[in-house]
Amino acid sequence: MPGTMSVDGHQTSVFTFQSAVHCCHVLRSLDEQRKEDVLCDVTIVVENRSFRAHCSVLASCCDYFHSRFLNNASQNLVLTLPHQVTVEGFEPLLDFTYTAKLLFTEDNVVAVRRCAQFLGFHNLDQACFQFLSPKLSSHDAAVQLDRKDGSSEVPPGENATSGCGSRQLENWDTGSAAPQPTPPPVLEKNLSLDFSPPCPASPPFPAAPGQEQLCLQSCGPELQPSSTATGSGGLCPFLSMPSPGEEPANLNISEGVALEMVDECQIRDKVEVCPLSDQDPLPGDLSLADQATECSTLCPLRTSATPETPDKGALIFESSENTPSTLTPMETSRGRSSVEREVAEHLAKGFWPDLCTSLSEPQDPEDPPSSESVGTVDFHWLKHLDLSAATSECPFLRDLGSDETPAVEDCSSAAQSEKSPCPSPINSADYSNSDTEEDASATQERAREVALPFPVKQISTMSRSAFQQILRQQQLTQEQLEFVHDVRRRSKNRVAAQRCRKRKLDCIHKLECDIKKLRGQKDKLHQEQLQLKVSLDATLQSLFSLCQSVCSEGSPPAEQLLAQYLSPDRPSSVLLTPMSSPSLTSQDTLTSKQQVVGEAVPPCLKPDLVGPETPSSTA
DNA sequence: CCTAGCTGTCATTAT
DNA sequence: CGATAATGACAGCTA
Numbered sequence: 001m002p003g004t005m006s007v008d009g010h011q012t013s014v015f016t017f018q019s020a021v022h023c024c025h026v027l028r029s030l031d032e033q034r035k036e037d038v039l040c041d042v043t044i045v046v047e048n049r050s051f052r053a054h055c056s057v058l059a060s061c062c063d064y065f066h067s068r069f070l071n072n073a074s075q076n077l078v079l080t081l082p083h084q085v086t087v088e089g090f091e092p093l094l095d096f097t098y099t100a101k102l103l104f105t106e107d108n109v110v111a112v113r114r115c116a117q118f119l120g121f122h123n124l125d126q127a128c129f130q131f132l133s134p135k136l137s138s139h140d141a142a143v144q145l146d147r148k149d150g151s152s153e154v155p156p157g158e159n160a161t162s163g164c165g166s167r168q169l170e171n172w173d174t175g176s177a178a179p180q181p182t183p184p185p186v187l188e189k190n191l192s193l194d195f196s197p198p199c200p201a202s203p204p205f206p207a208a209p210g211q212e213q214l215c216l217q218s219c220g221p222e223l224q225p226s227s228t229a230t231g232s233g234g235l236c237p238f239l240s241m242p243s244p245g246e247e248p249a250n251l252n253i254s255e256g257v258a259l260e261m262v263d264e265c266q267i268r269d270k271v272e273v274c275p276l277s278d279q280d281p282l283p284g285d286l287s288l289a290d291q292a293t294e295c296s297t298l299c300p301l302r303t304s305a306t307p308e309t310p311d312k313g314a315l316i317f318e319s320s321e322n323t324p325s326t327l328t329p330m331e332t333s334r335g336r337s338s339v340e341r342e343v344a345e346h347l348a349k350g351f352w353p354d355l356c357t358s359l360s361e362p363q364d365p366e367d368p369p370s371s372e373s374v375g376t377v378d379f380h381w382l383k384h385l386d387l388s389a390a391t392s393e394c395p396f397l398r399d400l401g402s403d404e405t406p407a408v409e410d411c412s413s414a415a416q417s418e419k420s421p422c423p424s425p426i427n428s429a430d431y432s433n434s435d436t437e438e439d440a441s442a443t444q445e446r447a448r449e450v451a452l453p454f455p456v457k458q459i460s461t462m463s464r465s466a467f468q469q470i471l472r473q474q475q476l477t478q479e480q481l482e483f484v485h486d487v488r489r490r491s492k493n494r495v496a497a498q499r500c501r502k503r504k505l506d507c508i509h510k511l512e513c514d515i516k517k518l519r520g521q522k523d524k525l526h527q528e529q530l531q532l533k534v535s536l537d538a539t540l541q542s543l544f545s546l547c548q549s550v551c552s553e554g555s556p557p558a559e560q561l562l563a564q565y566l567s568p569d570r571p572s573s574v575l576l577t578p579m580s581s582p583s584l585t586s587q588d589t590l591t592s593k594q595q596v597v598g599e600a601v602p603p604c605l606k607p608d609l610v611g612p613e614t615p616s617s618t619a
Numbered sequence: 620c621c622t623a624g625c626t627g628t629c630a631t632t633a634t
Numbered sequence: 635c636g637a638t639a640a641t642g643a644c645a646g647c648t649a
Contacts, residue, residue: 464637489638494627496639501625503640 030057031098036524042069045080046090053094061097063120082118089115096121443487450480459484460491 033039033054040052055077058065068079081090089111096102102112115121447456453474462470467488476484 468637490628492638493629493640497627497641499639500641 027098027100030054032520034098036520038524041076043076043078044090044094045078046085047083047087049087051090051094053097057097061122062093063122065119084118085115086111089113090119093119093121446483450477450483452480452483456487459487 034052034057037052040054042053042055042058044051044053044058055065055069059069060066065079069077072079088108092102092108092112093115443456453476454470458470459467471481471484474480
């Protein structure tokens with residue numbers, strides 16, 4: 001407001017509130033409306049199948065709909081799409097329109113591409129399909145993610161950023177040729193994990209020069225030399241990861257913990273269980289596993305099945321405005337897909353290739369890598385995740401703790417944030433493997449008493465195999481053994497209790513979500529009932545007036561006429577034609593208008609079939 | 620002082 | 635059979 005600016009140099013403060021979640025909420029709300037057919041104003045017919053939607057939403061995402069709707073401004077438009085558009089291709093695109101997520105499978109990628117091309121969908125780039133088609137068509141051959149050279153799949157010179165190891169899909173997200181405030185979304189190493197913040201509406205950090213993309217890009221090795229994240233405190237904003245050059249001593253995860261994490265990861269990997277699964281967290285990795293549990297949307301290897309779990313090898317393209325669009329590999333079974341393995345391995349090697357080797361530890365002799373584990377994921381890089389850092393340092397974790405739940409959340413993921421103003425230690429950043437301070441000091445005291453030859457912390461953090469090994473090696477006394485087992489048991493149980501409680505809260509929240517959903521459905525049904533009642537009244541009114549007009553022409557009374565019409569002996573072809581029926585007596589004659597109309601109403605319009613409430617009761 | 624919520628611990632059961 | 639996870643119950647602490 002120029003007029004409000006004072007002339008003495010003092011400027012009127014102008015504040016702009018920009019909600020980080022508003023757009024997500026709007027989109028989610030629209031999606032819910034679509035699913036419940038609320039406020040939908042168009043029916044799209046594809047291959048004889050109907051899809052309800054909102055004109056404005058479709059028009060905003062798609063050239064085809066935009067032009068069609070502009071030319072057809074009628075209410076409740078029914079738009080039949082040409083044969084080029086198939087259900088297989090259109091349905092994922094429609095979902096994408098409302099969710100910003102596009103589900104690809106091996107089977108549908110071609111159809112989706114064709115439909116997107118035909119309809120002129122925004123925010124979808126050809127390169128996306130050019131990348132995906134070979135991936136999905138040769139899925140079993142393991143997706144060949146380009147490593148250092150970035151030379152595979154995408155034809156040379158086609159959106160490939162040479163020497164970067166990743167392909168930048170120009171104009172991927174915005175569909176606009178105008179310069180973007182944020183760098184163009186990058187399909188990091190082809191398959192970015194679903195690490196986008198819960199709501200991608202705003203960048204996780206203020207965009208400083210040279211530091212605009214403080215997400216996967218900044219963490220990746222490609223940007224490492226120039227990344228300012230390294231110099232700014234040494235902490236990568238993404239999950240508070242230490243930067244590559246950081247000394248391991250600075251890690252909040254103790255070396256013992258880190259080593260055991262690796263040990264566990266390798267063990268888990270052998271049995272094909274995601275170490276970051278919310279269903280199977282690392283026993284020896286408390287903070288990490290449970291942070292991952294809390295951040296289920298952040299877990300790249302989550303195993304929790306979703307209702308819309310796609311086929312094996314399916315990928316989700318997620319579009320967001322200010323963060324890189326992502327492709328998230330999905331899985332259906334506990335076993336990881338080759339795509340997923342590739343992704344994890346890629347990230348592990350891609351983030352800190354030097355540290356992966358420098359910090360690698362000798363394998364636990366009891367847990368040698370199986371032959372199957374060759375080529376599987378190495379989670380050494382997880383050692384550098386400082387998940388015990390304050391969540392406020394990490395925009396992603398921080399957001400999880402807020403009440404503003406992400407647009408793509410499921411109920412369970414939001415449980416903690418909504419139910420617990422004070423997150424439990426299992427989710428909070430200050431959680432550690434140690435007991436409370438008093439307990440910890442008492443335990444330390446006891447450890448000194450029994451002259452424990454290794455740190456107490458290791459007792460609860462080391463893997464089972466390492467634990468057994470150290471017990472064998474150390475030749476502990478009976479007292480020491482009892483102490484060690486007691487500490488370990490209590491530690492494990494403590495974490496188990498925390499998990500148990502969190503699950504309980506999640507369950508409660510999920511049930512609350514279900515209640516909310518069912519209430520919405522009830523409201524919707526109630527509205528439908530009211531609408532039907534209105535239409536029923538109108539129908540009855542017109543019917544009765546029709547009868548009266550017929551009666552006024554010298555025909556039998558309207559009631560008798562209706563009774564004749566409703567008589568079971570009536571020939572099916574007779575429609576309100578005056579006739580005499582031997583079965584109709586004066587007693588049969590309906591004397592009440594309400595009775596007549598009640599009988600005349602088709603069964604589907606009878607109030608008692610429409611809903612539990614009769615018109616009289618609702619009136 | 621009471622209460623609710625959180626947390627650790629123990630006992631038990633299942634895997 | 636031992637280790638572990640899950641969970642109910644209980645107690646202590648704290649706001």
